Amino acid sequence: MKNAPLLAPLQQRLQAHLLAGDADIEALIVADDIADASARLDVYAQAYRLRLLDVLRSDYPVLLARIGAAKFAALGRSYIDAHPSDTPSVRWFGRHLAEHLRIAQPSQRALADLAAFEWSQGEVFDAPDAPVLKLEAMAYIAAEAWGEMRVILHPAVRLLTLASNAPALVSAQIKAKPLPRIKTAAPQTWLLWRRDYLIHWRALGVEECAALEAVRADLGFGDICERLCEWIAPEQVAITAAGMLKRWISDELISELEFN
């Protein structure tokens, strides 16, 4: 064949065709009695979108159930075009869907929340393993060590602020109950974590949220207590913060306590 393309330009043209249909490549493909070049290319073009749509369906089952197959397919197609995969594993392909929804459908903020919540669940599911602290460890904290002590969260712990009832939809789906309508709500921070390989979540009060954000910011326990003084009387702060720590350890949120 005259002017046969080298490997790199051939791959550029085929990829451009499959991603956006914007490269004429039919002349390079063998056509025969079995199928013409267009039918042969179509197998790849269709498989590309169907495969990635399947990945999104698997990552966002509640969003799919809420908006229905047709709307989800339209959303998926727009996402696939806007965010072509750039990772070796399809595991990460859908990570921008919540952001995509916020931009593409700004009036549907609650749906974007639902996508963010489902994605966070996936992150909790296969986040790195780490040891979890036992409650007995609290008994060995020396009185003078509490102030400088740093609390190390398990890698699966996530904090997510939502302004919708998205978690209620996920709970309903898990219990095989009818999904409630998705609606906006006052902002609320949710804690997600993994215990015995299962995903858990609960809403946080403003004090506990502030304390966990301070933990994430690597503040010492004394500084966390100082922050809590915004809501809690100074004489109650230490006991309240210690109570929070006890609950976090019981729930297997904590990997380690660090002492300098």
Add this chain to the structure above:
Amino acid sequence: MTPHPNFKSSHANPGFGLGLRTEHYEALLNGPNAGDDVIEWPIDWLEILSENYMVGGGKPLHYLDRIAERYPLVMHGVSLSIGSSDPLDRAYLIQLKALAERVRPKFISDHFCWTGIAGRNLHDLLPLPQTEEAVQHIARRVREVQDFLGQQILLENVSSYLRFQHSTLSEWEFISAVAKEADCGLLLDINNIYVNSCNHGFDPEVFIDAIPRSRVQQIHLAGHSHNGQLVIDTHDHPVPDPVWALYAHAVRRFGAIPTMIERDDHIPPLAELVAELDIARKISAANLPRMAQMVPA
């Protein structure tokens, strides 16, 4: 990297395996007779999809480790993109090697394909032009991968729905040339040979007869679908009769090769796949050259 000590493979008993699927985790760990003492399924090894376990932790790696205690594993990837004109993805190779150190597989395999360029991944096994340029390009990269992993890899022939006008080699010439040039093994997918013979109009036995015996180290079996014009490699049906017939031909040519059934969609209960694997065992036994059937005492 030494293979799992339980890997049952010799020329007389190559073993018959299945693709590990999440749907079968519990069945594999509980054995076929739930409630009684746990006994093993008659599965000699399991093939994992490497990318599914390139995660931080949690359930995927928990089950992987538990199942690895019971069954030898081999690794099969889809994102090496050995034929891509992009540089090899070093981060991916580091993850692949880390997983191999955890799993200690007898085989690490991927495909004769490319999956994307310019940092994109189309998550498909895209076809390569069968040219001398591509042979040299892939062979160079395979050698690099094998050096990095410290282990020979296997490459699998893929199903394809198009051929390029400027290809100068047949598919069987192409994969044999890469295997020789790179000194890698071949994972021969019998279903893919059948699919391609339908889609490109060649005799599938000619394909098998042209492959060097010494290169074939693993065999895949699977089912497919028809879209009206072309045969599509969907892995969502039992192995059909023409693929079994071609497998018998492959056994007659290659002898006893570790063989497994791949099912990726419409996944049936494990017992159903184990029964299908028995068909492979019987076909293998009936078609092995007589010398290969003789097991030393």
